Amino acid sequence: MSETTQREAALVLLEEVLLAARHAGERAQGEDGEFARGRKAAYYDVLTVALEQAELLDLDPADFGLGVFDPDALLGGRAAA
Numbered sequence: 246m247s248e249t250t251q252r253e254a255a256l257v258l259l260e261e262v263l264l265a266a267r268h269a270g271e272r273a274q275g276e277d278g279e280f281a282r283g284r285k286a287a288y289y290d291v292l293t294v295a296l297e298q299a300e301l302l303d304l305d306p307a308d309f310g311l312g313v314f315d316p317d318a319l320l321g322g323r324a325a326a
Contacts, residue, residue, distance in 0.1 A: 260309040266291050267311065270319045285319045292316040 246254070270288030273281050293316045299306050306312050 263295050264310040267314055289316045289319040
């Protein structure tokens, strides 16, 4: 596999992982209990780091499925888009 193909594959993998985390976090919104709170906090942490790094690297979060997503919604903040 060429280096370019490997990089493209890695970007696809990263996008799929972030989308899976977003969707799982959104599904957890309807759940109650300590375990659900822990899951939401974990998804929040992962997605927040991704968005912070995207900002530092001047990347558009929309390019990997997080364009208008607000991770604060996972912890009871603003609503996710």
